[in-house]
Amino acid sequence: MSSIPNITLNNGQVIPQFGFGVFQIEPKRTAAAVRTALEAGYRHIDTAEMYGNEAEVGEAVAASGLDRGDVFITSKLSNEAHEPDAAREAFDGTLKALGVDYVDLFLIHWPLPTRYDGDFVSTWKTLEEFYREGRARSIGVSNFQPQHLRRLHGQSDVIPAVNQIEAHPYLTQDDVRAFCAQHQIAVEAWSPLGKGTVLDDPVIGRIAERAGKTPAQVVLRWHIQRGDIVFPKSVTPKRVKENIDIFDFELSGADVNDISLLNKNERTGPDPDKFTGK
Ligand code: NAD
Numbered sequence: 001m002s003s004i005p006n007i008t009l010n011n012g013q014v015i016p017q018f019g020f021g022v023f024q025i026e027p028k029r030t031a032a033a034v035r036t037a038l039e040a041g042y043r044h045i046d047t048a049e050m051y052g053n054e055a056e057v058g059e060a061v062a063a064s065g066l067d068r069g070d071v072f073i074t075s076k077l078s079n080e081a082h083e084p085d086a087a088r089e090a091f092d093g094t095l096k097a098l099g100v101d102y103v104d105l106f107l108i109h110w111p112l113p114t115r116y117d118g119d120f121v122s123t124w125k126t127l128e129e130f131y132r133e134g135r136a137r138s139i140g141v142s143n144f145q146p147q148h149l150r151r152l153h154g155q156s157d158v159i160p161a162v163n164q165i166e167a168h169p170y171l172t173q174d175d176v177r178a179f180c181a182q183h184q185i186a187v188e189a190w191s192p193l194g195k196g197t198v199l200d201d202p203v204i205g206r207i208a209e210r211a212g213k214t215p216a217q218v219v220l221r222w223h224i225q226r227g228d229i230v231f232p233k234s235v236t237p238k239r240v241k242e243n244i245d246i247f248d249f250e251l252s253g254a255d256v257n258d259i260s261l262l263n264k265n266e267r268t269g270p271d272p273d274k275f276t277g278k
Contacts, residue, residue: 019044019231034060048076058098079277106136143272168194
């Protein structure tokens, strides 16, 4: 396996472009899944307080024997904790659950325009405290639209290092990605496989057959070549290994373009402008 590329964030910190997501992995299965991923060469884990499995992620990283500095760990603020004191308490809880004294990246999970008076700017300023303290090496946001990012831009000091958004061949997110590129905000594509929905697409199937790769590998490779950061989820060891095995081939520009043309602006998850956090 060729090595996983790194991306340098706008604050100089480095993130592996490829990692492992643990959304909807039951706590009792999480440590084993993360162990499989680490053994397969993954060095970047994406979790969240709301996934309920931070402790098991921490357990697997600790048991791996890898140095803390060799595994990039992201977590995210609970939707219940946007008020600054609640955010401080939640962040302490995240570090404790993971059993670490810093996370590599901490995100506001959703903008939540209808909660806490939609005041995610105060929430962001609280994340800036964690960043200054060094307890979050980088801070960022998730599910932010350009108008949310513009509001932060005008009213805060630190530019988010990343924006983690739903993105896959059926939701290419051209506008948000262009805005992020313009402002040096790295894009992380969540549900990079569209939760599996894009894998039966005939265009992807045809490209996969020609490349001698699986549809999942082709889609993940498409993300990598677009420059986004991805962390597919699977609890099946065979798929965990298959998903990381994408650094020994390249899609042509025409293939990348054909996959991008599959866009239907079709979300598998909530609309960030409407999502109330419930
Ligand atoms: P995904 O696109 O990674 O799809 C996962 C599903 O695809 C699996 O459950 C499995 O059914 C299938 N799959 C995986 N590998 C496969 C393979 N090789 N062949 C065939 N099928 C395969 O979806 P996801 O888990 O929703 O997203 C990945 C990660 O993104 C999450 O684990 C989480 O870390 C993050 N995420 C973040 C947010 C957010 O709001 N910030 C929301 C959802 C997910």
